[in-house]
Structures are given as C-alpha cells and as structure tokens.
Amino acid sequence: MKRNSNTKKIVINALLLGIGAILHQITPALGIPMQPDFALAMLFIVMIINFGDYKTSLIAGIVTGIFTALTTKFPLGQVPNIIDKIVTVNLIYILMIFMKQFVKRGFEINNMKLSIIAIIFSLGTLISGTTFLVSAQILVGLPMNFGILFTTVVLPAVIINSIAGIFLYKIVVSSLKRIAI
Numbered sequence: 001m002k003r004n005s006n007t008k009k010i011v012i013n014a015l016l017l018g019i020g021a022i023l024h025q026i027t028p029a030l031g032i033p034m035q036p037d038f039a040l041a042m043l044f045i046v047m048i049i050n051f052g053d054y055k056t057s058l059i060a061g062i063v064t065g066i067f068t069a070l071t072t073k074f075p076l077g078q079v080p081n082i083i084d085k086i087v088t089v090n091l092i093y094i095l096m097i098f099m100k101q102f103v104k105r106g107f108e109i110n111n112m113k114l115s116i117i118a119i120i121f122s123l124g125t126l127i128s129g130t131t132f133l134v135s136a137q138i139l140v141g142l143p144m145n146f147g148i149l150f151t152t153v154v155l156p157a158v159i160i161n162s163i164a165g166i167f168l169y170k171i172v173v174s175s176l177k178r179i180a181i
Contacts (some may be wrong), residue, residue, distance in 0.1 A: 013050065016042045016172065017060060021067035037128065037157060040164035041070050043085065044124050045172050047092060048117070052099075076140040077132070084131040092124045098115030114166060121165035123156050129154030168170060 007139030020042025027038055043064040050056045069078035099116055134151055136142055142149060 007054075009050070012047050012055065012176070013092045015062060016046050017063055017067065018179055020064060021071065024068055025071040035070060037125070037161065038164060038168075039064050039071075040085070040088070040125060040128050041121060041161050041168055043089065044092065044120055045094065045169050046167060048120065048169070049172070051096060051177065057087075057089050057093050064089075072159040074136065075143070077136060079135040079139055080132050084128045088124055088128040091127050092120060095123065096120065117166055117169055120163040123162040125158045125165075126154065129157055150172045172180065 015037070017048055020039035020055070023038035046060045047057045050060075062082070065082035068085065069081040072078060072081050074080070075119070099119070130150070133142065133146055133154065137146060
C-alpha cells in the first residue's frame, strides 16, 4: 500500500511541475525579456502539499529550475534560473518550517491558512526574482539597471504569482480532495 501511495505522490508532483512548465512556456514576457514565473507557483504548491519532505522539495526545485531554464525568455538566463530555484526552494523550506511553529492547527494541507500561503508565494517569488537578477548580473550581465528590473519585473511578478498561486493552490487542493489524496 505504501508503494502505491508513493507512486501517486510522484505522479501528482510530476503533473504539477509539468503544468508549471507549460504555464512558464506560454506566459508572455513583460515588455522586456522577463516574465512572471508560474512554474515557481507550482513549485511552491508541490512544497506545500509535501510539507516536511525536503528531498521532494529539493528535487522539485531542481526540476523546476531545469524546466524554466529550457523555456526562459531572458538571454543566457539558463544558469540563473537553476540557481534561483535551488536557493529559493531551500529558503522557502526553512521559512515553512519556521512558520509551522506559529500555526496552532498544524501545517496540514487542509488547515493551511490563505494568509500563510500568500506569504509563501509572495516571499518566495521575491527571493526567486532577486536571486535570478543577482546571479544573472554576476554571470551574464543585465540588459538594464538592477533597480529598474527589480521594480518593473520582480515586484509585479510577486503580485501576479501571489494571486495566481493562491488561485492555483485552491484548484489543486480541491482536486486532491476529490480524488481522495
């Protein structure tokens, strides 16, 4: 029975990451060669539904980094995409462990408060975008000033990913309840 449960978990995680990769591919750039990262939102959902499973979170982060590297619209943004996902997954994992201490009803998928979900999506996108810009600046250079890119791309992406992430999270949780996972 345990093996069947693990197989379901792996398939669900793979589907969610695949959907994130597709969303990342079809999302247009925001006027410059950068875009909101819906693959990141799906990564956070995988981390939330697999709370406490560091190995799954890290593997999901690496896979998401590879997917976003393959579909990036930022010139030479492949390596910065992988770096930012690995850094982000580790920092958000630590944040989730820390936040668990403040949630009285537990950190189960059904008891997760939307305010905590919003913090995870917002802070995670902020960390990811900042890490991406810093690593891109160091490795390949930026097409514009860091501050301009941060305010015109990262901050709007935080808002977009937070709203879309909560929406996607609700859909995923509802679907998982229906299939009794």
